[in-house]
Amino acid sequence: MARMKFLCDSERCIECNACVTACKNEHEVPWGINRRRVVTLEDGQPGERSVSMACMHCTEPPCAAVCPVDCFYQTDDGIVLHSKDLCIGCGYCFYACPFGAPQYPQASNFGGRGKMDKCTYCAGGPEEDNSVVEYQKYGTNRIAEGKLPLCAEMCSTRSLMAGDGDMIAAIYKERVVRRGYGSGAWGWSVAYRTDQRDTFEPDRAIGG
């Protein structure tokens, strides 16, 4: 079974924001919610890098660990999904997420937030695959159709890669060796590394 991951080769990202636009369009993401974004580090300085960032679908997801209602689950492919029927919009997952992935619609008064929305790795939610209900809540389910996430599929410089973690890591490593440099896979140490004491402890239970 594949372990799905994202990898952004920041040496190739040209900050065109096409991944952001593709995501918004594919899933009809509401105004003000950014499932994916491009962050430019050291903008205008030598060593400037742009990184496309969304939910990294962590190995031991912090969002799932802190959720008061235990609405997260992980698929067999390692994709982290959640149930909007269970979510109460408390905002805890945003405080715990290292990547700022969870987003909330401004739903009611006094900062009341609606159901959390985040990147689904184009894998929908707990509803029946590609049903109308699933589309309305989570967007399209490309994974169920055997397709990879659209953001990575249409990246013009092949900077953003999605797929089996070992496979995209091998592609990235080969690139680094060929060109002789690379600034690392952004976020991988935080999202996927579990062999360090200072990284995340295994959660007691991830629901689902």
Added chain:
Amino acid sequence: MLKAAVMALLIAIVIGTGPTPVFAQAEQSSPEAGPVETAPGGAGLEQQTPDPALRSVDDVELYQPVQDQLIGRVSIPDAKLATLVQPEGRTWRAFRTEGLFWGSIAVLGVTLAALTGFFLYRGRIRIASGRSGRWIPRFSFWERFAHWTASLSFIALALSGLVVTFGRWVLIPLIGHDAFTATSEVAKYVHNFIGTPFVLALFFMLAVWVKDNIPSRADLDWLRNAGGMLKGASYHPETERFNGGQKGIFWSVVLGGLVMAVTGYLMLVPFAVTGVGGMQVMHVVHSVLAVILIAIIFAHIYIGTVGMEGAFDAMGRGEVDENWAREHHRGWYEQKRPARPYRAPPDAPPSAHGVGAE
């Protein structure tokens, strides 16, 4: 990045391999390290020249340790998303999933154990000379209104907060995910909306009682004698309207409540004044203080109900038995005595005051 490149270079020099062609195997003819080339263009451009340490795909470092928050620039309106990585989230996660859970169990458990132990040691503290049957007014209607508004809203806030904070580990196994979501959604709204009555009651209590809660010398005497709690009923330190313990409750509720109010309202409008780090700090302050206040209120409820005979009358009916007042608040009782005549016991002959006023 720079550190990693320098470290890789140093390691390459130490193990005696110089710059090697891409994909070359380990058998290398020259054991000497080549001269370290400085990148043209100076600092910041090192990574744009071939890294001499790279020999094969095995050398490529995927996991670059992220030490600090990385903040860049985004072209979308949500400025807080310019933070690329915030590793502090894992500290907050540990607090939320482990520290707060076990800390709360410890604090509340120790408090309940101490109260149980005190009850076994001391039992219900009786009015030593028995009830006189004469009542002295102690709290006016508005004082009781402030107290009960604060206390009922406190209980609502504490219960709803506990549901959202610990329900995942306590209630989900009992009632399941769907029912718990419904419960916690109600708890969230209760918590959001009952906060305001609590804060208003706090200011009300502050206004009506601050003059009686100024610390004084009598409080030192009360503290030194542990409020007369440990010595049996033989000695009660003389106190004013409120003793040292009551003043402690007052100030911890008022000051703690104000901190709870500030952090609570700021969490109601997330990211209005602070970033994600500030939100984490406010959550930690709010929840730690909440547990402490709940523990204090446990003790307050204990001594006001089962712990002491006659104490509940003060807040319940607004008047206390004369003997209770003499034993527990002698200073206040002496001041009060000439001011108003006491209501006679119900079976006494009717007088001008008070019969039927209940």
